[in-house]
Amino acid sequence: MPRPIRRSHxxxxxxxxxxxxxxxxxxxxxxxxxxESQSPGSSQGAPRSGQxxxxxxxxxxxxxxxxxxxxxxxxxxxxxxxxxxxxxxxPGQSAYFLSGDVYAATEAAGLIWRPxxxxxxxxxxRQGRDVPASAIRKxxxxxxxxxxxxxxxxxxxxxSLRLVVATEAAPTARVTNLNFDSxxxxxxxxxxxxxxxxEAGRQxxxxxxxxxxxxxxxxxxxxxxxGQVITAGDLRWMTLPSAQVSPNVVTSAATLVGMxxxxxxxxxxxxxxSDVQRPVLVRQGAxxxxxxxxxxxxxxxxxxxxxxxxxxxxxxxxxTQSLKIVAxxxxxxxxxxxxxxxxxxxxQAASLD
Numbered sequence: 001m002p003r004p005i006r007r008s009h010x011x012x013x014x015x016x017x018x019x020x021x022x023x024x025x026x027x028x029x030x031x032x033x034x035x036e037s038q039s040p041g042s043s044q045g046a047p048r049s050g051q052x053x054x055x056x057x058x059x060x061x062x063x064x065x066x067x068x069x070x071x072x073x074x075x076x077x078x079x080x081x082x083x084x085x086x087x088x089x090x091p092g093q094s095a096y097f098l099s100g101d102v103y104a105a106t107e108a109a110g111l112i113w114r115p116x117x118x119x120x121x122x123x124x125x126r127q128g129r130d131v132p133a134s135a136i137r138k139x140x141x142x143x144x145x146x147x148x149x150x151x152x153x154x155x156x157x158x159x160s161l162r163l164v165v166a167t168e169a170a171p172t173a174r175v176t177n178l179n180f181d182s183x184x185x186x187x188x189x190x191x192x193x194x195x196x197x198x199e200a201g202r203q204x205x206x207x208x209x210x211x212x213x214x215x216x217x218x219x220x221x222x223x224x225x226x227g228q229v230i231t232a233g234d235l236r237w238m239t240l241p242s243a244q245v246s247p248n249v250v251t252s253a254a255t256l257v258g259m260x261x262x263x264x265x266x267x268x269x270x271x272x273x274s275d276v277q278r279p280v281l282v283r284q285g286a287x288x289x290x291x292x293x294x295x296x297x298x299x300x301x302x303x304x305x306x307x308x309x310x311x312x313x314x315x316x317x318x319x320t321q322s323l324k325i326v327a328x329x330x331x332x333x334x335x336x337x338x339x340x341x342x343x344x345x346x347x348q349a350a351s352l353d
Contacts, residue, residue, distance in 0.1 A: 052110045052111060052112050053076055053077070053078055053080075053111060053112065054076065054111075054112040054113070055070075055074035055075065055076045055077050055106065055111045055112065055113045056074060056075050056076055056113075057073060057074055057113065057115075057122070058072075058073060058074065058075060061073055061122065061123065061124045061125065062124075062125050062126070062127055063088050063124060063125070063126050063127070064126070064127050064166075064167050064168075065088060065166075066087060066088050066126075066166070066201070067084045067086075067087060067088055068084070068085050068086045068087070068088050068097075068124050069081060069082060069083060069084055069085060070082075070083050070085055070105065070106065070109055070111070072085075072124070073085065073102065073122065073124070074106070074111065074113065077109075077111060080109040080110060080111055083105075083109050085097075085102070085105050088124065088126045089124065089125070089126050090126065090128075090164070090203060091126055091127065091128025091129070091164045091165055091166045091167070091169075091203070092126065092127075092128035092130070092162065092164030093125075093126060093128075093164075094123055094124065094125040094126075095123075095124050096121040096122065096123050096124075097121060097122050097124065098120070098121055098122075099115040099119045099120055099121060099122060100115075102115070102122055103115055127167050128164035128165060128166060128167060129164065129165050129166070129167055129169065129171045130162060130163070130164055130171065131163040131164070131165060131171045131172065131173050131193050131194075132171060135171060135172055135173055136163065136173055136191060136207075137154050139172075139173045139174050139175050139191070139195070140154055140175055140187075140189070140207075140209075141154070142175070143174075143175035143178050143189065144178070144180060144187070144211060147180065147182060147211060148211060150213065151213070151214040151215070151216065151239065152211055152212060152213050152214060153211075153212045153214055153241070154209055154210075154211060154212075155209050155210045155211075155212055156207065156208075156209040157207075157208040157209050157210070158207065158208060161205060161207065163191055163193045163203060163205055164193075164203065165193050165194045165201075165203065166201055169194045169197060169201065170194050170195070170196075170197075171193075171194070172193065172194045172195040172196070173191050173192060173193040173194070173195055174191075174192050174193075174195040175189045175190070175191060175192075176189065176190045176192055177189055177190040180211070184210070185210045185211040185212060185213075186208075186209075186210050186211075187208070187209055187210065187211060188206070188207070188208045189206075189207055190204055190205070190206055190207070191204070191205045191206075191207050192204055193205075212241045212242075212243075213241070213242045213243075214239050214240065214241060214242060215239070215240055215241075215242040215245050215251065216237050216238070216239050217237070217238060217239075217240065217245060217249060217250065217251050217270055217271075218235045218236070218237060218250065218251075218252070218253045218256055218271070219235070219236060219237070219238050219267065219268055219269060219270065219271065220234055220235065220236075220265055220266070220267040220268070220269075220271070221233075221234055221235065221236050221267055222234070222267050223264060223265065223266055223267055224261045224264065224265045225261065225264055226261055226262070226263050226264050227260050227261065227279075227280065228260060228261050229258065229259070229260050229279050230256050230257060230258070230259055230260070230261065230276065231257060231258075232253065232257050235253055235256065235257075238268070238270075240270070245270065246270075248272050248273050248274065249270045249271070249272060249273075250270075250271045250272065250273055250275075250276070255273075255276075256271065256276060258278075258279070259276035259277060259278060259279070260276065260277055260278065260279040260280065260310070261275065261276060262274070262275060262276060262277050263275070277310060278309075278310025278311050278312070278313060279310050279311070280308050280309065280310055281309065281310055281311055281330050281332060281333045281334070281335075282305045282308060282309050282315060282330050282333070282334055282335075282336065283305065283308050284305055284306065284307055284308045285304065285305060286304070286305045286334055287302055287303070287304055287305075287320070287334065288302075288303050288304070288305050288317060288328075288334045288335065288336050289302065289303075289334065289335050289336070290302065290303040290317060290319070290328060290336055290337075290338060291331075291335070291336070291337050291338065292337070292338045292340065293337070294340055301319055301320075301321065302319075302320050302321075303317040303318055303319050303320060303328070303336070304317065304318045304320055305317055305334075305336075306318055306325065309330045310330060311330055311331075311332075312329060312330065313329070313330050314327050314328070314329050314330075315327070315328060315329075315330060315336065316328075317336055317338075326338055327339070
């Protein structure tokens with residue numbers, strides 16, 4: 001008969017078998033726990049289910065409305081992103097908020113964020129629309145009324161001023177508190193933008209300047225030589241402040257066309273009345289035909305021009321035979337006509353035609 005197995009001989013194998021079964025039962029739970037601890041998003045501070053969300057500060061914070069929300073400042077804020085943190089700066093402007101205040105706001109909203117030790121303040125910029133310079137000048141002209149009629153120039157003392165409205169507002173402006181000195185042309189005013197809309201959304205800006213009346217005057221395109229007759233094609237127009245145009249400056253093209261330059265005239269500068277004259281038809285020292293027209297007779301003689309003259313100018317002429325000097329009016333090239341009361345002394349030796 002086989003010998004029975006003693007209990008003492010079976011104890012060790014039974015213990016080893018029990019330990020193996022225990023290890024096998026605990027391995028799946030340990031593996032699942034290890035796998036969960038190493039999955040993306042759960043380590044590195046990621047919240048587990050039910051924990052507050054971890055948010056990331058945006059690198060460039062720009063807002064459009066008049067409020068700054070946590071969602072404007074942080075990504076991943078979820079529903080808490082709708083909470084208002086602060087009022088936004090004026091359109092086109094920037095504001096800085098202390099990182100400690102921002103941290104307190106995130107903590108109160110149940111968000112997880114800790115500022116870097118080197119981060120002291122956070123910059124927030126608000127978008128806006130620039131009011132164009134043309135709209136500003138239009139508003140000024142409207143406020144100045146009749147004083148700004150005609151050719152005028154608005155000289156702005158602070159030309160670099162920038163007037164910005166909210167992105168949803170019209171880029172318009174109006175003028176209030178206008179002070180205008182009609183003698184000097186100086187003015188000051190307050191610009192309000194936009195021109196209409198809620199008072200809370202408007203911007204006010206002081207503006208200073210001067211209203212300058214302008215005058216268009218004819219000048220020369222190219223240099224004109226002495227004695228050259230000026231034509232309409234020789235002229236071009238330039239605009240100057242009227243205060244800079246002296247009374248002896250030619251302001252009409254009709255005054256210049258057909259006139260001759262007394263001396264050489266440079267282009268692009270104001271022309272004085274004394275710079276031009278009628279074209280010289282009779283030069284000094286030239287022999288001229290002297291004519292006296294009387295009822296039933298015409299008297300002629302040869303004379304010498306003592307002074308030059310253009311058409312219709314009155315010059316002095318000496319009769320070459322009698323040496324008498326009379327006044328005569330220039331009627332054409334080397335042609336003059338005398339007055340009856342002055343003619344007999346000068347023409348007593350003249351022949352009758």
